[in-house]
Amino acid sequence: MKTRTPISVYISVTIGLTIMAFEMFASDSGYFSSPFFWALILITVILLMIMNSIGDLIENDSFSKLSEDEKKEYLAEKSIPYYQKLWNSAFKKQSVSEEKDILIDHGFDGITELDNSLPKWWIGLFWFGCIFCVVYLMAFTFTDYAHPDAEYTKEAKTMLASIEEYEKTAPKISLETAKYSADNITEGQELFKTNCVTCHGDGGKGGIGPNLTDTHWINIKEKSLFKNVFWMLENGSPNNPTMRPFIKEGTITGKDAEKIAAYIYHINQESSPITVSQGGAAPQGEEVKWENGNN
Template identity: 55%
Template sequence: MRQRTPVVVNILIITVLLVIFYYLFVQSYSFLASPYFWGTVVISAILAYIHSAIGDLIENNKFKKLTAEEKSAYLAEKKIPFLRRQYDAAFKKQSDTHEKDILIDHGFDGIMELDNQLPKWWLGLFYFGTVFCIVYICAYAFTDFAHPISEYDKEYKEQEAAIAQYLKDQPPVTIESAAFSEDNIAAGEEIFKTNCVSCHSDGGKGGIGPNLTDNFWHNQPEKTLFKNVFHVVENGVTGTAMQAWGKNGVLTGGDIEKVAAYVYSINQLKKPITPKEGGAPPYGDEAHWEKQ
């Protein structure tokens, strides 16, 4: 008769498997607080005890049919701790008597073959791997688990929310706190294309609105170019199509800071677009900006 695995060990294995399976589908450990998970554990434990009780009945029935010698050997083996039996089954070399019992009646060149059973640890890993693969494939096919696109979308939304919260917690950008940064030029260009191109044309060369690449400015309320652009975009120009983008709530202080960085870059870091190159003619007075 073979020794059976203790019911406590079976319950422990079942619990570990349930944790793995739940995590594959839920993708977080929040299920540990769910009564459904613990209900599953309790039901599984009850079934394991029922299975063990049935096994005890079958084992007792078989035990009665053993000879006195077999009963003695069985009881002696049963006294060996479970973990010790597992270790012996995996690593202990069988005795010479046992080898004779499992020796296969064929050989070649003096090499004989033994009909050994596969180690239990190997079989356990094999069965676990098989079940895990089946569950993993089902989770991959019917849930969002392990999908790179789904994971990317989830992380992207989390990052977007974190950025939005960060910006919300930051103090608003004002003309006093705004400063030029090359890091804002690219974002400012996108805002410019969305809101300003209709009047100032591509690259700020001017059209309905003035040329933003030359050094002639009709409105010069500030001493530096960057602050001047911020002021005009925020407050607008009375009597013209230039609305107060900031005061009207269309653009935030951070948006205006980025647009001002872009306008500063096309005015100071690039060559002006002349009328011969398609730019609007000078409008206003020549500016003498203070350095940033």
């Protein structure tokens, strides 16, 4: 009669596998606080305990039918701790008499071989691997599980939603509230490169759109340079639709415009103009003396 695996092993393996399944298929770690998850664990543990009690009854019954010697042997076996037995089954060498029982003799070539049964942990791992493979394949085929593109779309959606939420509560920056800050110049430069460089050239030297580094301007709508640029970004050019109303059409936000305007203030007022001889576009419009410093 074989000794039984302790209930604690069944319980920990089952809980481990349950957590693994939830980790694989739940959308996030929220299941840990779900009553459904804990109810499932509780029911599983109760079922395992019932199974164990039935095992106890069967064990007692079979034990009473053993001979005295068999009883002694069984009790001795049972007194060895489970993990020690597991360890022994994996690494301990058999005695010579035990080896004799499992020896396969090829006969003709003189090679002998031991027909060991595989260790329990190995068989357990093997079956776990097989079952995992089936579950994984099914999940991959029929659900979104382990599909990077599906995961990406989902995460991107959550991110966009949180950005939208932020935009809703963040104070809107308008022509009245926009403020120059030297900290915005670097980010403004990046935004300029993505949105404006195609027409206004590297560093704002001009091209399809006018040179933004010089003293001449076509559109003079505000008293300060910073606000004038913001005005242009909000409304576009009244004379030339090529310069679009970037904020109104939703290409950039007021916050972006605040950064870009800081950058343009910087290249216009804090750096020397890119002249025609340096590859800049010729001045257009009239010469302006901006008021109000940088705001």
